[in-house]
């Protein structure tokens with residue numbers, strides 16, 4: 258069963274014809290998709306979606322408790338919920354949730370053109386990248402999170418890359434993988450806006466009403482939701498096989 262593949266993620270990101278063909282041929286051989294209610298409409302095999310706010314409660318505010326959401330009690334440390342941030346190393350460096358692991362997927366590092374990076378570390382336009390290997394990604398997760406019942410919450414920039422990573426982990430036997438829907442940055446929300454002629458046009462929403470449409474209106478962890486994040490780098494949370502990349506400046 259093809260539960261995950263770089264083809265899924267790249268067809269979503271690039272919209273290539275090849276990606277579409279891969280999805281069609283894969284779906285023809287598979288049982289019905291369990292659900293596709295994620296931001297990208299990709300087939301999901303993992304447990305469920307989760308909001309940034311709930312992920313923050315579980316991993317920081319209520320850390321160490323089990324029976325999350327019902328008061329809880331202190332439980333097995335191996336079953337504490339953890340966030341795995343699958344964004345590239347520069348994105349993680351620019352800000353990430355407290356105690357989140359960085360295990361990049363499907364690319365480890367992006368090189369940018371002369372326009373540089375967004376405040377969140379992503380390239381304005383990338384020129385090349387270091388790709389992650391599925392087997393390397395999985396074996397590294399198995400090393401840092403050996404208990405397959407540990408709740409794993411996957412985070413990326415807008416909630417697309419994390420879907421493919423979630424399918425990969427679920428296919429390997431992890432039972433409690435959830436995708437953080439909005440991601441760390443998120444996207445603009447849209448709504449019908451009244452025009453002078455009385456018609457309504459769907460347009461991006463200026464959520465904070467400052468008459469400027471920018472990142473602060475995006476609905477992810479860092480901006481409109483305003484959840485805490487940090488930029489310090491703790492060695493045991495960094496992606497060890499390429500730890501030297503965290504000291505690069507570009």
Ligand SMILES: [Ca+2]
Pocket residue numbers: 463464465466467468469470471473474
């Ligand atoms: Ca605004």
